[in-house]
Amino acid sequence: MSENIFETFQTVVHLSEDLKSYHVFVVMGASGDLAKKKIYPTLWWLYRDNLLPKKTFFLGYARSKLDIKDFLTQKCRQYMKVKPDEEEKFNEWVSKNHYLAGSYDQSESFAQLNSKIVEISRFYEPETDDANRIFYLALPPSVYTSVTQLLSENCKAKKPHFTRVIVEKPFGKDSKSSSELSTHLSKLFTEEQIYRIDHYLGKEMVQNLIVLRFANQIFKRIWNRDSIENVSITFKEPFGTQGRGGYFDEFGIIRDVMQNHLLQILSLVAMESPISKNAEEIRNEKVKVLRSIPEIKLEDVVLGQYVGNPNGQGDEKMGYLDDPTVPAGSNTPTFCCAILKIKNERWDGVPFILKSGKALNERKAEIRIQFKEVSGDIFDNSCARNELVIRVQPDEAVYMKISTKKPGINFNPLETELDLTYKHRYDGEYMPDAYERLILDVFLGSQLNFVRTDELAEAWRIFTPLLHKLEKENIKPIPYVYGSRGLPEADELCAKVGKYTYNKNYKWKDSSKSKI
Numbered sequence: 001m002s003e004n005i006f007e008t009f010q011t012v013v014h015l016s017e018d019l020k021s022y023h024v025f026v027v028m029g030a031s032g033d034l035a036k037k038k039i040y041p042t043l044w045w046l047y048r049d050n051l052l053p054k055k056t057f058f059l060g061y062a063r064s065k066l067d068i069k070d071f072l073t074q075k076c077r078q079y080m081k082v083k084p085d086e087e088e089k090f091n092e093w094v095s096k097n098h099y100l101a102g103s104y105d106q107s108e109s110f111a112q113l114n115s116k117i118v119e120i121s122r123f124y125e126p127e128t129d130d131a132n133r134i135f136y137l138a139l140p141p142s143v144y145t146s147v148t149q150l151l152s153e154n155c156k157a158k159k160p161h162f163t164r165v166i167v168e169k170p171f172g173k174d175s176k177s178s179s180e181l182s183t184h185l186s187k188l189f190t191e192e193q194i195y196r197i198d199h200y201l202g203k204e205m206v207q208n209l210i211v212l213r214f215a216n217q218i219f220k221r222i223w224n225r226d227s228i229e230n231v232s233i234t235f236k237e238p239f240g241t242q243g244r245g246g247y248f249d250e251f252g253i254i255r256d257v258m259q260n261h262l263l264q265i266l267s268l269v270a271m272e273s274p275i276s277k278n279a280e281e282i283r284n285e286k287v288k289v290l291r292s293i294p295e296i297k298l299e300d301v302v303l304g305q306y307v308g309n310p311n312g313q314g315d316e317k318m319g320y321l322d323d324p325t326v327p328a329g330s331n332t333p334t335f336c337c338a339i340l341k342i343k344n345e346r347w348d349g350v351p352f353i354l355k356s357g358k359a360l361n362e363r364k365a366e367i368r369i370q371f372k373e374v375s376g377d378i379f380d381n382s383c384a385r386n387e388l389v390i391r392v393q394p395d396e397a398v399y400m401k402i403s404t405k406k407p408g409i410n411f412n413p414l415e416t417e418l419d420l421t422y423k424h425r426y427d428g429e430y431m432p433d434a435y436e437r438l439i440l441d442v443f444l445g446s447q448l449n450f451v452r453t454d455e456l457a458e459a460w461r462i463f464t465p466l467l468h469k470l471e472k473e474n475i476k477p478i479p480y481v482y483g484s485r486g487l488p489e490a491d492e493l494c495a496k497v498g499k500y501t502y503n504k505n506y507k508w509k510d511s512s513k514s515k516i
């Protein structure tokens, strides 16, 4: 692991006055899946790498009665990648974990939670009267309202200590429910105390967008409707609902991925240059561009639902409706391709294609910027459009597809690429997980990578009319086979409305594997 990558964080964490006092990180819903697979492993990695303020302890809270030491060492450990030489440090981290069982809707339980926080703070530092408090709500949305209410009434830190609350999506189901939740939260906490997590904002290549766009003069000049024909933002997963059908069916792919992860990426790709790197300046620009996007119309959308592949293996044989947790006859889409428009000076006429789906042919998240055709082409229309591809996952990469002379005795253009593949260029660099970056941001009080209330309201405004129409008219998605690339109808929409062209002649050669 490279030490350098952490230097900045460690310096900030250990020098900041605000971070010198005790911190308690409370995992609400500590017995659940998210806590087990993501939150506790992330806390361990941050602790292992000395990234957390030195005086931090951890408190789990859930209804189940459990022994936190057993839970961490037996249930969570498989997700924690503890190396043999880290045993001592791991045990040290486990010993800093505490647990309290309690309800999600009774004031006495939250009063006990408050007493427990104070008690543990005093155990570590007898003179102290409190600690900075971070509450991570790894909970189902059904208990958000009561938990936040009771936290606010019983568990806020005494000043000057801070209280921060991390909220997981879904942030409502449409404009109305989201606004109700936002209003509820805003009565209890200030905007500075609320951290709405969208884990895509913690991914390396999503964070890279701001640097790529605003630290390169060559991109600044061409990042507009004069040069760009279309932009695609794609999310694909090669597996279905995996028994989570009950949850998924309530939301569908649009709410699960598009309205949040893909729209967040879109806003970073399309926003104007912020005045500075300041979180509020950046979030102001993100909101501004979202405000320029009209609501999506049904005619600009293709919806799909996967069916089992009779020739597939295991899960692939199972269609969405075969999942016993999915209601019979459900019309919830598991695939969606939508074309968004941005009505502003920079983007007028440039389609933004958002594509997302489960049970497709591959795991991929990428941003593809397709440039306009060469004007005054002297090569008999044989030049492919340039493309800039930012691959978020798997294998982070930035590559630019360009035409060069085909090597040899000829004068023909050949589509090739300028390739920055991270695993080759930054071999050995430690790439923190999205949750590591985001949880650290909360300790540091940086809201840059979290979703602000007005941003959220705009995101719902864009999607709510479409979602309501789909539900009211019970619109049937088109079936596609588990493991396919998607729907031909989506390709047609991308070509016609999205102005996207696909060059099937392009063949990529992994030059890292070439012999010299």
Ligand SMILES: NC(=O)C1=CN([C@@H]2O[C@H](COP(=O)(O)OP(=O)(O)OC[C@H]3O[C@@H](n4cnc5c(N)ncnc54)[C@H](OP(=O)(O)O)[C@@H]3O)[C@@H](O)[C@H]2O)C=CC1
Binding pocket: 232, 234, 355, 368, 389, 395, 397, 398, 399, 417, 419, 420, 421, 485, 486, 491, 502, 506, 507, 508
């Ligand atoms: N650094 C690296 O590792 C590099 C890797 N490569 C690899 O080379 C391969 C080709 O490169 P690239 O151009 O990026 O990717 P692809 O050829 O896989 O896809 C290009 C785009 O065309 C779409 N597409 C694919 N098939 C069709 C079709 N039949 N009709 C319409 N649209 C289609 C894809 O959408 P959809 O996602 O929906 O299928 C995607 O948006 C990829 O596997 C890529 O990973 C290339 C350059 C650098």
Ligand SMILES: O=C1O[C@H](COP(=O)(O)O)[C@@H](O)[C@H](O)[C@H]1O
Binding pocket: 199, 237, 256, 257, 365
């Ligand atoms: O938020 C969600 O994201 C995951 C995909 O996350 P990734 O980091 O593995 O790309 C998705 O599977 C899930 O359905 C969705 O709720």
